[in-house]
Amino acid sequence: MAPLTPASLAAIARLRAYKPPPFSTWDHLPLSRRAAVLVLLFADRRGDLRVVLTMRAATLRNYSGQAAFPGGKADTLDETPFEIARREAYEEIGLPKDDSKIPRPFRIEHLCQLPFSLAKTALAVRPCVAFLHSDDSSGNKAASVEDTMIPRLDAKEVAAVFSAPFHNFLRSEDEVREGDKVPGKRSDWYDGKWIDWFEGKWKMHNFYVPINNQKISKPKVREGGQAAFAEELEDEEADGMQRYKVWGMTARILVDAARLAYGEEPDFEVSPTLFEDTKLMSCSIIPTTETRK
Secondary structure: OOOOOHHHHHHHHHHHHOOOOOOHHHHHOOHHHEEEEEEEEEEOOOOOEEEEEEEEOOOOOOOOOOEEOOEEEOOOOOOOHHHHHHHHHHHHHOOOOOHHHOOOOOEEEEEEEOOEEEOOOOOEEEEEEEEEEOOOOOOOOOOOHHHHOOOEOOOOOEEEEEEEEHHHHHOOOOOOOOOOOOOOOHHHHEEEEEEEEOOEEEEEEEEEEEOOOOOEEEOOEOOOOOEOEOEEEOHHHOOOOOEEEEEHHHHHHHHHHHHHHHOOOOOOOOOOOOEEOOEEOOEEEOOOOOOOO
16 A cells, blocks of 8 residues: 555644634533544555545434444543544444554554534534554555455444545545546536525535445344444445435535645535634534434
């Protein structure tokens, strides 16, 4: 795997240096209103950043079949947002919450927390950004995250794990690199629309992530319904789908995380709620009733 590109190195450095504004309301929220998600980044074979996403299981009562970050509600009032996000990632995709149990040469670095997003249900969701390093301290070639880190999925909650090019969430078309292909047209990547929200307007983002250039991990279920290690399916075996839709709160968090990381504005219009004069505000009320487990 190639080392991080200069753009990726700079993005990680910006995220590492970011400090969110205080949000003292968190300390007064009841347990049922606290949640966190893990925005997990890793480098692909060319050194570009990708972000890990899941498709929620079709059997879930709420938001079945939708794309989401690993994450969910707090178990106790003592859990920090990163502890919530890591525990949920362990339960959903098998990412060890104990760093000592992550297989070498991989390691996870907690980069920053983004401002809270507040759903209409008053659920406070803290995005926690982390980077999955694949460096080898022995000087050997770095391992490939995509080839080596096989998820262990909870079939009751997760239908698939996939990844998306992080920088592309600042673009209205697929960013196609030399030698790559995408299904359909490049413009199939994005569409968005303005909706009425309270007394103003809100921009909703819809991204369609190509899955033809990656392996999709889906749960392999043992007898009795117990989740087992995921089996990796090539794109043509992934139920005939060519793209996964990413939208709602997940899409909005991705746009704002990419804006912060790359120091760029997207080439499509956005609501100015999270960023004012290129600085993040303390929170955003997202126009969705989305809640996690």
